[in-house]
Amino acid sequence: MDALYFAFSAIAVYTALMMVTRRHPIYAAGWMLACLASVAGIFVTLHASFLGVIQVLLYAGAILVLFLFVIMLLNPSKEELEAERVALWQPVAGLVLGCFFAGLLVWAVLGDAPGKAIPFSEYPAPDGFGSTTDFGATIYDRYVVAFELISVLIIAAIAAVILVGKRNLRPARPGRTSEPAPPAHRETTEEAVHA
Amino acid sequence: MNISIWNILVAVGVVGLALQIVPGLIWAERKVCARIQGRRGPNRVGPFGLLQPVADAIKLLTKEEIVPAGVDKPLYYLGPFLVFVPAALAMAVVPWGHDMVIGGQRVPLQVAELHVGVLFVLACTSLGVYGIAFGGWASNSKYPLLAALRSSAQMISYEVAMGLAVVAVVMTAGSVDLREIVAVQQGTWFGVVPQWLVFKQPIAALLFLVAAFAENNRLPFDLPEAESELVGGYHTEYSGMKFAMFFLGEYVAMITMSAVLVTLFFGGWGFPGLVDPSSTSVGSALLSFAVFLAKVSFFLFFYLWVRWTLPRFRYDQLMMLGWKALIPLALFNVVATGFVGIL
Numbered sequence: 146m147d148a149l150y151f152a153f154s155a156i157a158v159y160t161a162l163m164m165v166t167r168r169h170p171i172y173a174a175g176w177m178l179a180c181l182a183s184v185a186g187i188f189v190t191l192h193a194s195f196l197g198v199i200q201v202l203l204y205a206g207a208i209l210v211l212f213l214f215v216i217m218l219l220n221p222s223k224e225e226l227e228a229e230r231v232a233l234w235q236p237v238a239g240l241v242l243g244c245f246f247a248g249l250l251v252w253a254v255l256g257d258a259p260g261k262a263i264p265f266s267e268y269p270a271p272d273g274f275g276s277t278t279d280f281g282a283t284i285y286d287r288y289v290v291a292f293e294l295i296s297v298l299i300i301a302a303i304a305a306v307i308l309v310g311k312r313n314l315r316p317a318r319p320g321r322t323s324e325p326a327p328p329a330h331r332e333t334t335e336e337a338v339h340a
Numbered sequence: 341m342n343i344s345i346w347n348i349l350v351a352v353g354v355v356g357l358a359l360q361i362v363p364g365l366i367w368a369e370r371k372v373c374a375r376i377q378g379r380r381g382p383n384r385v386g387p388f389g390l391l392q393p394v395a396d397a398i399k400l401l402t403k404e405e406i407v408p409a410g411v412d413k414p415l416y417y418l419g420p421f422l423v424f425v426p427a428a429l430a431m432a433v434v435p436w437g438h439d440m441v442i443g444g445q446r447v448p449l450q451v452a453e454l455h456v457g458v459l460f461v462l463a464c465t466s467l468g469v470y471g472i473a474f475g476g477w478a479s480n481s482k483y484p485l486l487a488a489l490r491s492s493a494q495m496i497s498y499e500v501a502m503g504l505a506v507v508a509v510v511m512t513a514g515s516v517d518l519r520e521i522v523a524v525q526q527g528t529w530f531g532v533v534p535q536w537l538v539f540k541q542p543i544a545a546l547l548f549l550v551a552a553f554a555e556n557n558r559l560p561f562d563l564p565e566a567e568s569e570l571v572g573g574y575h576t577e578y579s580g581m582k583f584a585m586f587f588l589g590e591y592v593a594m595i596t597m598s599a600v601l602v603t604l605f606f607g608g609w610g611f612p613g614l615v616d617p618s619s620t621s622v623g624s625a626l627l628s629f630a631v632f633l634a635k636v637s638f639f640l641f642f643y644l645w646v647r648w649t650l651p652r653f654r655y656d657q658l659m660m661l662g663w664k665a666l667i668p669l670a671l672f673n674v675v676a677t678g679f680v681g682i683l
Contacts, residue, residue: 178470194456
């Protein structure tokens with residue numbers, strides 16, 4: 146299991162690096178897919194198979210597909226992508242933040258940070274750990290308030306998105322404006338695709 | 341977990357079987373189509389035209405592979421494989437028959453005894469869209485791109501309905517393990533009616549069936565390859581064996597979906613009065629496997645039957661059905677199942 150864990154970790158780091166260094170967003174999305182899959186592999190090697198499958202189902206199966214949908218819809222050309230320049234402060238800020246989190250990680254593993262990381266040979270997973278039953282019991286018992294708060298947050302976000310997205314779609318009332326009403330037209334298949 | 345030679349044989353057998361069903365399915369597709377349209381279908385190559393798929397395969401393998409100029413090569417090559425692999429992967433968790441004991445050793449007719457089997461199947465089917473999306477985009481052509489867009493929107497929409505249908509099944513069966521879902525469906529009511537979940541969850545079964553057609557891009561939901569609108573859809577720029585891989589992926593996905601449908605709603609390998617669920621003999625296991633295969637064959641036939649009977653939906657109708665009919669119905673079904681569970 147240890148060898149698999151480190152193999153998945155190495156793949157995750159490599160694919161994550163490839164993801165942020167690709168110029169074309171489709172390739173970035175492709176590497177992100179590989180990265181998400183290897184993180185799911187890490188979960189499975191840590192006896193959290195439920196979390197691993199959910200990772201693939203939600204992030205790779207739903208969220209990334211939406212990313213891909215938007216990228217393909219915009220379909221930026223090579224010229225557009227090459228014309229885009231990265232400001233100097235962006236890589237610098239990324240480097241500083243990256244070093245900060247890497248430092249935290251090293252401190253957690255090697256130093257004496259509170260909640261210090263323990264090698265898994267010293268802390269074997271208890272029986273049933275990571276199973277669906279165990280997972281459900283934890284969420285709906287110990288973290289039930291936090292879980293419900295998150296769902297309220299998501300509903301608020303969805304409502305906000307609908308409000309922002311629909312604001313410009315409201316048709317002008319006839320008679321109020323001097324402009325002629327837009328001609329009524331049947332939505333064709335291609336427009337429905339872009340809608 | 342110790343892996344015996346039998347486990348490896350089962351794994352190889354499942355993949356081999358799936359690949360062997362595909363030519364037969366293509367032959368059946370043409371024969372069923374011909375029958376429905378009042379024709380004879382393939383009848384020149386071999387008895388009843390049975391060798392026609394072999395001839396087709398030889399043709400596809402020896403055909404020139406044309407890679408159009410301007411395609412994005414890495415993703416263009418990756419596309420067909422990404423359609424095939426997830427479909428075949430999902431078969432790993434399907435129980436093809438009950439356990440048997442060979443030489444004192446338990447051999448499950450299942451490649452991976454995963455405790456989160458249902459979720460694994462959903463995860464695999466949700467990955468099927470990447471092959472179409474990458475292939476369609478990399479073709480650098482407008483029709484495949486439109487197909488890729490349609491496909492990703494369609495898959496996301498119907499995945500929600502399918503997932504919610506499965507939630508109701510999981511609530512009724514009380515497990516996400518496919519083995520246990522099959523186990524709770526053994527036995528009968530009044531000695532005649534099998535306790536299949538289709539009788540307890542008819543709405544979920546219907547929703548799953550409709551969503552399965554959409555997930556597999558089969559008529560009446562084959563918008564990503566609507567030949568009358570998009571030339572050939574996402575595989576317009578593909579030829580030879582790469583084109584055949586897309587086809588193989590679609591047919592394997594059909595087999596997987598039928599197998600999952602049978603497992604979730606139609607008692608899996610069980611059949612009252614025919615298969616003894618408590619038996620562990622090899623003969624009984626093979627019988628349960630045959631029962632499972634017969635049920636899967638019926639749903640494969642159902643796929644073909646629907647394809648040659650119903651016309652294609654319009655894209656906005658497809659979205660309307662998914663979001664305004666199936667998903668609210670599925671949500672209602674989940675709530676209703678919850679109420680019944682409490683009572």
